[in-house]
Amino acid sequence: ACRALVDELEWEISQVDPRKTIQMGSFRINPDGSQSVVEVPYARSEAHLTELLERVCEKMKEYGEKTDPSTHRKSYVRVISHDGTKMDLSGVKFDGDVTSSLKFACESIAEEYEDELIEFLSHEAENVKDRLCSKRTDLCDHALHIPHDEL
Numbered sequence: 001a002c003r004a005l006v007d008e009l010e011w012e013i014s015q016v017d018p019r020k021t022i023q024m025g026s027f028r029i030n031p032d033g034s035q036s037v038v039e040v041p042y043a044r045s046e047a048h049l050t051e052l053l054e055r056v057c058e059k060m061k062e063y064g065e066k067t068d069p070s071t072h073r074k075s076y077v078r079v080i081s082h083d084g085t086k087m088d089l090s091g092v093k094f095d096g097d098v099t100s101s102l103k104f105a106c107e108s109i110a111e112e113y114e115d116e117l118i119e120f121l122s123h124e125a126e127n128v129k130d131r132l133c134s135k136r137t138d139l140c141d142h143a144l145h146i147p148h149d150e151l
Helices: 002-014 045-063 095-112 114-121 128-136
Strands: 021-029 033-040 063-067 073-080
Touching: 002 045, 002 073, 002 095, 002 114, 002 128, 045 063, 045 095, 045 114, 063 095, 095 114, 114 128
Parallel strands: none
Antiparallel strands: 021 033, 063 073
């Protein structure tokens, strides 16, 4: 659920026009008559990320549950692509129970780790999924310790 949440947030950020800005700073007038207002890119601003966190879990309706045939580990995969291309849905379980439990998990993670999500996503960081979901929170600890078959 954490990895799906980060995927959705990163996709949403990538869709923002890079020229779009937001005014930050104080709107109070300084003694000299000037204002301390700065324009910063809207994408990855705290206001943008907070807005995304409020609505991103609705996207979990577009996910299904897939079980790895060899490890029997369950993961969430997108069943509706962002661009409308057909997707391979073989072995994907898609029903109300899956989507509601994923949405609940997403909302719990977004609420509990809001500060960490904003911290990681406010800068273009590498490997946000691993750094946040596995190293910082241990939510997806298994992703770092996938067993390898012995010869």
